[in-house]
Amino acid sequence: xxxxxxxxxxxxKTFGELKAINNVSxxxxxxxxxxxxxxxxxxxxxxxxMLSGIYFPDAxxxxxxxxEEVIRSPKDAFDLGIGMVHQHFKLIDVLTTTENIVLGxxxxxxxxxxxxxxxxxxxxxxxxxxxxxKVYDMSVSEKQTVEIVKVLFRxxxxxxLDEPTAVLTPQETEKLFKVMRNMKKDGKSIIxxxxxxxxVKEISDRVAILRKGEFIGMMITxxxxxxxxxxxxxGHSVKLNIERKEPQDSKPxxxxxxxxxxxxxxxxxxxxxxxxxxxxxxxxxxxxxxCGQKELLEAIAGLEKxxxxxxxxxxxxxTKTSLKGKSPRAVSDLGIxxxxxxxxxxxxxxxxxxxxxxxxxxxxxxxxxxxxxxxKAPRKLAEKVVTDLDVMTPSVDTPxxxxxxxxxxxxxxxxxxxxxxxxxxxxxxxRGLDINSSYTIYDLINKEKESGTAVIFVGEDLDxxxxxxDRILVLCDxxxxxxxxxxxxxxxxxxxxxxxxxxxNNE
Amino acid sequence: MNKAPHEPLFHVTKRDELSxxxxxxxxxxxxxxxxxxxxxxxxxxxxxxxFSVYGSIFDxxxxxxxxxxxxxxxxxxxxxxxxxxxxxxxMQFWNIGGEGQALMGALGAAAVMICLGDKVSNGVLILLMxxxxxxxxALWGLIPALLxxxxxxxxxxxxxxxxxxxxxxxxxxxxxxxxxxxSGNIGIINPQTEAGWLPQVYNRYLLPIIVAIIITIFxxxxxxxxxxxxxxxxxxESRNTARYAxxxxxxxxxxxxxxxxxxxxxAGLLLxxxxxxxxxxxxxxxxxxxGVMVSWxxxxxxxxxxxxxxxxxxxxxxAGQISTNFGLNQxxxxxxxGIILFFIIGCExxxxxxxxxxxxxxxxxxx
Numbered sequence: 001x002x003x004x005x006x007x008x009x010x011x012x013k014t015f016g017e018l019k020a021i022n023n024v025s026x027x028x029x030x031x032x033x034x035x036x037x038x039x040x041x042x043x044x045x046x047x048x049x050m051l052s053g054i055y056f057p058d059a060x061x062x063x064x065x066x067x068e069e070v071i072r073s074p075k076d077a078f079d080l081g082i083g084m085v086h087q088h089f090k091l092i093d094v095l096t097t098t099e100n101i102v103l104g105x106x107x108x109x110x111x112x113x114x115x116x117x118x119x120x121x122x123x124x125x126x127x128x129x130x131x132x133x134k135v136y137d138m139s140v141s142e143k144q145t146v147e148i149v150k151v152l153f154r155x156x157x158x159x160x161l162d163e164p165t166a167v168l169t170p171q172e173t174e175k176l177f178k179v180m181r182n183m184k185k186d187g188k189s190i191i192x193x194x195x196x197x198x199x200v201k202e203i204s205d206r207v208a209i210l211r212k213g214e215f216i217g218m219m220i221t222x223x224x225x226x227x228x229x230x231x232x233x234x235g236h237s238v239k240l241n242i243e244r245k246e247p248q249d250s251k252p253x254x255x256x257x258x259x260x261x262x263x264x265x266x267x268x269x270x271x272x273x274x275x276x277x278x279x280x281x282x283x284x285x286x287x288x289x290x291c292g293q294k295e296l297l298e299a300i301a302g303l304e305k306x307x308x309x310x311x312x313x314x315x316x317x318x319t320k321t322s323l324k325g326k327s328p329r330a331v332s333d334l335g336i337x338x339x340x341x342x343x344x345x346x347x348x349x350x351x352x353x354x355x356x357x358x359x360x361x362x363x364x365x366x367x368x369x370x371x372x373x374x375x376k377a378p379r380k381l382a383e384k385v386v387t388d389l390d391v392m393t394p395s396v397d398t399p400x401x402x403x404x405x406x407x408x409x410x411x412x413x414x415x416x417x418x419x420x421x422x423x424x425x426x427x428x429x430x431r432g433l434d435i436n437s438s439y440t441i442y443d444l445i446n447k448e449k450e451s452g453t454a455v456i457f458v459g460e461d462l463d464x465x466x467x468x469x470d471r472i473l474v475l476c477d478x479x480x481x482x483x484x485x486x487x488x489x490x491x492x493x494x495x496x497x498x499x500x501x502x503x504x505n506n507e
Numbered sequence: 508m509n510k511a512p513h514e515p516l517f518h519v520t521k522r523d524e525l526s527x528x529x530x531x532x533x534x535x536x537x538x539x540x541x542x543x544x545x546x547x548x549x550x551x552x553x554x555x556x557x558f559s560v561y562g563s564i565f566d567x568x569x570x571x572x573x574x575x576x577x578x579x580x581x582x583x584x585x586x587x588x589x590x591x592x593x594x595x596x597x598m599q600f601w602n603i604g605g606e607g608q609a610l611m612g613a614l615g616a617a618a619v620m621i622c623l624g625d626k627v628s629n630g631v632l633i634l635l636m637x638x639x640x641x642x643x644x645a646l647w648g649l650i651p652a653l654l655x656x657x658x659x660x661x662x663x664x665x666x667x668x669x670x671x672x673x674x675x676x677x678x679x680x681x682x683x684x685x686x687x688x689x690s691g692n693i694g695i696i697n698p699q700t701e702a703g704w705l706p707q708v709y710n711r712y713l714l715p716i717i718v719a720i721i722i723t724i725f726x727x728x729x730x731x732x733x734x735x736x737x738x739x740x741x742x743x744e745s746r747n748t749a750r751y752a753x754x755x756x757x758x759x760x761x762x763x764x765x766x767x768x769x770x771x772x773x774a775g776l777l778l779x780x781x782x783x784x785x786x787x788x789x790x791x792x793x794x795x796x797x798g799v800m801v802s803w804x805x806x807x808x809x810x811x812x813x814x815x816x817x818x819x820x821x822x823x824x825x826a827g828q829i830s831t832n833f834g835l836n837q838x839x840x841x842x843x844x845g846i847i848l849f850f851i852i853g854c855e856x857x858x859x860x861x862x863x864x865x866x867x868x869x870x871x872x873x874x
Contacts, residue, residue, distance in 0.1 A: 015520065015521060058520075303750055303751060327753055327755075328750075328751065328752070328753040330753075332753065342751065346745075347748065348747040348748050348751045351741055351748050352744065352745075354744070358740075361737070362741065362748070362751075362752045363752055363753075365737055366734065366753075371735070372734070373734050373736075
């Protein structure tokens, strides 16, 4: 028997012209936790998808437990004991834990038996799981647990976790890591894809680094530090800090008063939220994903119906205008420049199939009485954004969907900043972006703040939120859990506030 | 090392965007291949020389001056309907109701001709016909749009159902206006006075062709250079983006469907007032559905639509010819059209995907 659970030998995968994975050879030992580190587009997920049978390599060999195997489909992967937990969960809402886990298995259906097995797995590794809970009643972390147990239930010895901590609070992450360590003790091999270097440091035994589809090197975690990892990942040295200046001359800009928003089912998504965003400051918004951040920003932008409460925009001279019930068009017709960088960049902020020029005019095409659109000014703007923000694109006539995530975000942010907004709202501005692009975006946001814009920054990475925000508003289940000073708050307090209203102070 | 395990013979991967030159090469090769296959099938099934069959098809469409004029007249009606549907399609509003909208346009024109033919002057009559055709066509586009905007009903179903209502309405009025009583036909309307017959330009074929040219240019400009066209493109790509940009999605849907229906109504007007001078339930001849295909094949590009509608009309006209020349059934041309379309649509697969074979992958690795 070999000591390697998985070996890639000269594996290559191309998509059209792009070599997503180029001649990669790397081993995963039995009973180790290996971090796969790399920027976006470096091929981490592609490599793992080949292991789990979603893609088929163009060339090269994959060895499982020392034996060469061909993995044609996810079923082949399962038969070989490989299980992948994807970023997006694949569970059925109306079914219970047990039902979801046995779904699709062959043989006689015996829920009692299955439940017993689930409980024994949970006990063995320390999962917190309720076999009879319906998925729609579960939190994100509970859903993730179901996904992991599902994979173990099917006898996986090699687990792949694709950015498992992105959606978890610090406390939940700690719990996950404890379980991962138990699995490792049991001899299972775990490959974890993550962006967060501190987590890499904490959990993994070794780190494999990919860059632009190539295998760069393997590091023993204990013998390397975060700066080394980043430099190797990016290929050159990167400064990892965000310059946060003291807010200058802050005045109230957006006042949100007892705002409530209901979804189409009549359930509160935002309940009685009040806060003031001031000019020249970054107001961070923290919270577990899906606890009202999206609805809050969309309500302010006029895209979500406000159930009760009000949103007031304050001019420099103190005049207040209510934005309640006004469409984005009505707001801009009032001369209020409010910029919004939504979470769904290509599904809301931009039109994927249109060129950069076409996208630049999205918010301004109405100008003028002529029935024809003016493409000259947007073309100039597109060219300016490309030069100023260093957007990598073949031309300004390229459809934006063909740009990489970082460049898409630069196009979107560039357009929104170009209107010289009084208010800039960003939702998950760096989601899916690599380190370099992320820091470019932070810089842009800070520059906006310095020029007197009121920035509302919804983020998911607490480390970043604590570095960039002047104040942090913590949301929990659609309600305000508290507002803390970004310079003084610590990660654990904010993490607790995200899960319990008021955090520790309430207990 | 173990023996090499069994690999799949081939697998399919997605391509990057192909260059337009390469993509068009694939398309042209596909059309040539389809012609070869058509030839083989013709030779096998009928024993005829495929070249003489092709010759007859060409002869049927372009054999004489009159045939050329008729081909282009047919082309113009199909093109107008295809163009009418296009803005709706660009908006991802699946208007399958072109047939009904054109029929309603025809009904409107016929109604004015029959009821007012001897009551007003010819100029006023034609003006009223235009209003009635455009108005009724637009109404038939507006109803499904309102249903969509108010209750988010499925427009594919509602526009399709509206076709049947239009057919039945026409059937009803054909009986009301039948001449002579009991014949179940209207016959030529106003045969003596020619009241409401659209004026001839140069000859009896040119007018619809001119209208088609104007509408082609109009739609091309409308889609590419106007604010309305931009809004349609945004709504079609993503309703969320449209809302984000402050576009009133329902307003755009309603406005575009009125335009779509109105242009179909123009086709109906030309059919009744300019070409047939009568009204039947089949006067639109299924072109409301053929237009869907023409529009899609051209990828909603008005200029390319001239080519795609020409292909359809050409095959159609040729079909008549080969059925008389060789005693082949009319359906034989449909078989040939089907094969050609299959290749044209099928080749898009090869433009988007690449098929790699096992042996080539192995070779690459050694290299």
